[in-house]
Amino acid sequence: MNNRRNFLVKSASALTMTFIVPSLLSSNVQAKKPLDQKVSNKQSWGMHIDVDKCVDGCTACVDACNEENGLTGFGRPETDSQWIRKVKIKDKTTDKITTMPMMCQHCENPPCCDVCPTGASFKRVDGIVMVNQHTCIGCRYCMMACPFKARSFVHETLTTQNTNAPRGKGCVESCNLCVNKIDHGSKTTACEDACIKSGHNAITFGDLKDSNSKVRLAIDSNSPRRLRNDLNLNQKVFYSNI
Amino acid sequence: MVTMHSVYAHDGNPHVSPGKSKADSQKACVEPTDVMRKEHYLFLLHQRDETVIDGIRTKNHSLANCVDCHVSYDEKGKAIPINSEGQFCQECHVKTATNITCFSCHAAEPRFPNHAKNISNGDIDEISAIAKRIEDE
Numbered sequence: 001m002n003n004r005r006n007f008l009v010k011s012a013s014a015l016t017m018t019f020i021v022p023s024l025l026s027s028n029v030q031a032k033k034p035l036d037q038k039v040s041n042k043q044s045w046g047m048h049i050d051v052d053k054c055v056d057g058c059t060a061c062v063d064a065c066n067e068e069n070g071l072t073g074f075g076r077p078e079t080d081s082q083w084i085r086k087v088k089i090k091d092k093t094t095d096k097i098t099t100m101p102m103m104c105q106h107c108e109n110p111p112c113c114d115v116c117p118t119g120a121s122f123k124r125v126d127g128i129v130m131v132n133q134h135t136c137i138g139c140r141y142c143m144m145a146c147p148f149k150a151r152s153f154v155h156e157t158l159t160t161q162n163t164n165a166p167r168g169k170g171c172v173e174s175c176n177l178c179v180n181k182i183d184h185g186s187k188t189t190a191c192e193d194a195c196i197k198s199g200h201n202a203i204t205f206g207d208l209k210d211s212n213s214k215v216r217l218a219i220d221s222n223s224p225r226r227l228r229n230d231l232n233l234n235q236k237v238f239y240s241n242i
Numbered sequence: 243m244v245t246m247h248s249v250y251a252h253d254g255n256p257h258v259s260p261g262k263s264k265a266d267s268q269k270a271c272v273e274p275t276d277v278m279r280k281e282h283y284l285f286l287l288h289q290r291d292e293t294v295i296d297g298i299r300t301k302n303h304s305l306a307n308c309v310d311c312h313v314s315y316d317e318k319g320k321a322i323p324i325n326s327e328g329q330f331c332q333e334c335h336v337k338t339a340t341n342i343t344c345f346s347c348h349a350a351e352p353r354f355p356n357h358a359k360n361i362s363n364g365d366i367d368e369i370s371a372i373a374k375r376i377e378d379e
Contacts, residue, residue: 033297035298035299035300035301036298036300037298038292038296038297038298039296039297122295124295124296124297125296126297130294132291132294132295133294133347134290134291134294157346158346158347160349160354161347161348161349161354162349162354163306163309163348163349163351163352163353163354166347166348166349167347168346168347169346171347179297180299183297183299184299
């Protein structure tokens with residue numbers, strides 16, 4: 001565990017000062033995108049996670065994600081799909097135990113897209129990193145490239161997929177920030193909803209380009225860091241108090 | 243004089259389970275019927291890239307909406323998966339010996355699994371009417 005903590009924390013150097021991206025400073029008012037219009041780079045979806053508020057043993061976010069996306073397991077934890085998971089880390093010197101949700105970090109420079117041979121792994125213009133399962137050939141290079149172990153491969157034939165989350169055998173998949181909900185005007189993701197409902201409020205989702213959005217306020221009022229900042233991936237998921 | 247005829251599965255005939263889907267009470271699909279018969283897959287192919295890559299979520303050429311309208315209901319008002327034997331999609335594709343791979347990933351029932359939650363009153367009336375009609379037959 002200590003190694004994992006070191007891995008995540010030690011390398012996250014020069015933390016809070018580096019994430020001031022020029023695009024974050026512009027302010028724009030969010031309006032619901034009409035269904036017939038393309039997504040634009042006027043928005044940049046991101047997330048803030050206050051690790052201190054995340055409770056050991058709570059799996060509300062994981063359960064909500066599984067329900068939202070129809071992720072049902074086959075009793076094989078090694079290979080069953082997980083879009084979000086809880087990670088527990090322990091500080092060796094203080095014995096402080098920290099738990100936090102871990103999912104696709106939606107990198108600005110995603111290594112999964114760099115290695116994808118078909119272009120199926122791609123970053124949408126609004127910053128969501130996702131898999132185009134129509135062109136995914138299931139080679140799993142992206143799974144190897146991802147430093148956060150965020151992706152899963154579907155090993156089994158599926159039959160009861162949700163309409164809003166098509167997924168099938170032979171494709172890689174991962175958190176897509178509830179892209180279907182977002183495109184239909186939702187301002188929250190399933191995991192954020194669940195975290196708020198459970199009373200913990202550890203997860204905050206929103207538009208990083210909107211200076212008044214709750215995620216920006218959370219980022220501005222804490223001093224969050226990106227995991228493995230040394231990799232210069234410029235993730236859009238920020239962690240505080242880690 | 244020789245006239246060219248194009249022959250499609252069920253040419254000139256209603257599909258296998260008439261009166262059991264919402265589509266049956268409609269005059270036309272989202273495009274003229276002959277265009278839909280011939281080119282529906284092109285619309286779907288075009289729309290899928292627009293949706294996944296650009297986030298366009300219009301309903302006309304969306305697979306989810308095809309399923310919503312064309313799925314048949316049994317006598318209890320429960321949707322029958324559209325790719326099961328004899329159903330709207332499957333029937334023609336068996337006849338033309340083409341595999342539909344859509345449903346290895348996409349839901350074959352309308353708005354699965356939250357159909358009951360998201361359904362409108364109009365839908366309920368319509369589905370009840372379909373169920374009643376089947377029962378009467």
